[in-house]
Structure formats: C-alpha cells, structure tokens
Amino acid sequence: MASKKGFLAKAWPPIAVLAGLLACWQAAVTLGGVADWLLPSPLAIVQEAARVWPRLMEHTEATVRLTLAGFAGGSAAGFVLAALLHLIPGLRTGAYPLLVLSQNVPVIAIAPILTMLLGYGFLPKVLLLMVVCFFPVTVATLGGLSSPDPQLRHYFQMIGIGKWQMFWRVELPHAIVHLFSGLKISASYSVLSAIVAEWLGTNKGLGAFMLLSFKGFMPDRGYAAVFVIVALSLALFGLVVLAERCFIRWQPEKEAGKE
Amino acid sequence: MNGHLEALGREALRVQGVRKSFGKRGAGKEVLGGLSLTVADGEFVSIVGPSGSGKTTLFKVIGGLERPSEGDVRIGGKLTTGERGHISYMPQQSALLPWLTVAGNIELSLAISGVDRRAAKEKTNEWLERIGLQEYADAYPRVLSGGMLQRVSFLRALLAPQRLMLLDEPFGALDALTRLQMQQWLMSIWEQNRRSVLLVTHSIEEALLLSDRILVLSSSPAVVREEFTVPFGRPRSEALWTDPRFNELKQRIYGLLKADMEEGE
Ligand SMILES: Nc1ncnc2c1ncn2[C@@H]1O[C@H](COP(=O)(O)OP(=O)(O)O)[C@@H](O)[C@H]1O
C-alpha cells in the first residue's frame, strides 16, 4: 500500500512535465511555428500509429524479440565472464584491458564484419547486441564480486569456508546489487542497439520500419515508430527495476529511494 | 600417538613456539616471537595485550589463515597448523550477511561448520527462543541493535560443533553499558554451556570477570609475558568488583601493560 502511494507521488511530476511538453509541441505545430513535414504534431503521430497499428505491432514484435535475445544473451555472457575473471587467478589483470578495448570499437565498425561473416539473419544482430550489453554487466558484477566487506571475508575464512562457498554464499549475493546496476545500463542500451542493428539490411523491426518511413517522406509514421521505441526502452528498464525490487528485499529503504 | 595422549588429557588448544613475521619472505618485523599457550577443555582463557601486539595475527594462525614461520598449533590434541575449520569464531564486528535473516545467518555458519541443514534449523530456532530473540529470527540484521547483533554473533559461534571458540574483542564496538550487559549475558550462557574459549580483550575488568586464566601479552614481538589464574568461583556476578583480590589483580595486570608500553616508547 505505502509503496504504491509512494510510487504515484513520485510518478506524477515527470508525467505532468511530459504532458506539458507534448502540449507545447502540439501547439507549436498547430499554430504554425514548425512545418509538419519536418516535425508532425503528436496528435498526427498517434493517428498515424493507429492507422498502421497491425504493421507497427508486427515490427515491434521483431524488435522486442531481438532486444530480449540480445539483452538476455549479453547479460548472461557478461555475468559468466565476470565470474570467470573473478575466479581464475591472474585472468582479471590480463583480460580487463582487452574488455575495455572491445568497447572502443564502434558498433558501426563491428556490424559490417558480423554481416560479412554471418549474413543478414537474426544471429549477427543478436551478437551485435551482446557486444554492447555484456560490458556494463561484466564491469559492475566484477566490481561487486571483489568488494564484500573484508570483515565478512575474514569471518568466513576463520570458520573455514571454501573458495566455492565463499563465491556462492558471500561474493555472489553481494554482487547482485551491482549486477542490477549493470543490467539497468545494458537495458537502456539494448533497445537502441537493436534499432541500429535493424538498419543493417533487413526489412523487419522498428529500426527498418522507421528508416523506410523517413526515407519515404512519412515522418508521422517514422515518429510513431520512435514513440514505440521510447516506450520499449522505458518498459525494459522498468522490468529490470521491478526484478531488482523482487530480488533485493533486504536492502535498506534509502537505497530504493535513490532511484 | 602423542596427539592421542594429549586428547586424553583433554586439551582444547596448544600453541607451541609460534613465530610469525610479515614482509618479504617473512623477513620483515616479527609479530609473534615464539609464543606458547594452552587452553584446557572447557576453560575460559583471556588474552590482554596492547593493540597492534599481534592478537588478531595469533587468531589467524590458530584459525589456519596464516602459517607460522615456526611452531605448531594443536586443536583437541590434533596437529592442525595451517588447517582451517577447527574453530568457531566471533569477531568484533558481528559480520552477519545483510541479505540473510538472523536465522539464515546462523544456519549458514552452522552448515559451513559441518552441521546438517535440518539439525542446524532446529538448533537455531531452539536457541533464538532461549535467548529471547525468536521474534527476530526472520528479521534482517540491519534492524537489530549492536547488542542484539553481538548476541546473534555469539550464538552462531556457540552452536558450531567445534569445541574451541575464538572471540576477538567481541564487545569492543559496544557502548559501556551494553558492554556490561553483554558480559553478564555471555557469562551466564557460557556457564551453562561450557566450551573452550580464547578471548581477546582490551578490558582488564572483562578478562577478570569472564576468565579462568588471563595471559598478558607483550608486544613486538608478542610472547606471553605473564599468566594469572583468576581465583573467583562460579557463577560470578558484578559483586566481584568489590572483592579486594579483583582490584589487586587489576592493578598488577595494568602495571604490566603500562610497563610494556613505556618500554615500547
Ligand atoms: N598481513 C599483514 N602484513 C603485514 N603486517 C601485518 C599483517 N597483519 C598484521 N600485521 C602487523 O602485525 C601487527 C599486529 O597486528 P594485529 O595482530 O592485528 O594486532 P592486534 O590484533 O593485537 O591489535 C601490526 O603491527 C600489524 O601492522
């Protein structure tokens, strides 16, 4: 009850701001400040979305599928990688610079290589997303695994805990909080990365739909796709936050309040 | 064979001639300088010594976290130098996992100490009730006060099957009043459930109140400088403080520690 009320109290200011912005936007276009072939009004965009709704949903479904696969795969890979780097002595110092390097190569440069090797199917796009998504998860989890309170470590060593139990019982649970901060970053990257991946020669997905709409001088249709993309991003982020709430019941309230 | 004989003599701990230095290949400052001590089965022994004298290091050697450069550790008559898992432990900070409930924390430690799950659960419930904390069984540690946390931490050490308990300044972080209450509480529980205890403390009163024997440590390197048998019977109470022998012992131990500090300067 209390948390629901708290949520409403926190939710209405941004909603009000958003509504205000949309109203200004609508006014700007209707009153003739902005040409509607450049920036259609929100109302026009919603009308267009309703008109092409079945098709829009078809593309949305493709994007959602790609996003979820890439996000889940990338996060899982990132997590496993963090565990390996943590558990295998020496690997961390050796491999960490390479990981950072992998993030310095622009996605746009990796994409053609992947397409060349694997064609235009689903797989290269998922791989592209995974490259983007794994890194925040790895870095955050790795930080969490190596940062439990030294006093806790000392206590458990004194009572004779083994390396594996230390990992499962102490380091991993401690890292969960950090893992979720990594997941949130990955979640926010993943939808946009899926859109970029869909520009690479395909006719499915919101990315492709958006590109075709803009190229075909149908900005309202293009912006309808943009609306859906924004909604997807928010939804995925919200899902991660929700999972975090369910998972981390023990956390002090002030942590949750920071959001 | 020797170990068997010693076990018959019911010796919980024997530390013999333990040396330990840190630094490059152990060539740095010597922290433990050939330290020897014993704890009999069911005996409560306290160590007092200046801070930085190597008490925690000694515990690490007994617990098997550090290997001594010289000397042996025997627990229950068995040679255990450098081996872990033979002791139960209570640190200064309660060291409860924040993501486990009070009961969950105790059960986990018992599981690590080799108790099976079902027995651990039963024992935990029974004892939380006995010490009046049953309503906190499913609470997370953050809602408990410092005193309550240390009660849970002590219980966790007491319930482990290992006969030897190491307590490293268990009340060092508590305020004076809570500390007094905790000493009384620990003593009453321990007197009903005798275990072999080695306690490190800064407080001479605490050592006198709780122990059968007190070892005064000298620093750099640490050896047992002098040993006192505490002459008071059990059960004990605060009434001890008015006993003239209490104050006399306190003065002598204080004098030793002070002399050590002055030598160090
Ligand atoms: N891992 C270590 N490496 C180097 N020096 C250490 C290490 N652990 C302890 N020491 C040194 O050993 C001395 C004793 O420390 P400690 O056992 O913690 O003392 P106490 O518990 O009596 O306060 C200190 O001077 C400390 O600096």
Ligand SMILES: [Mg+2]
């Ligand atoms: Mg210490």
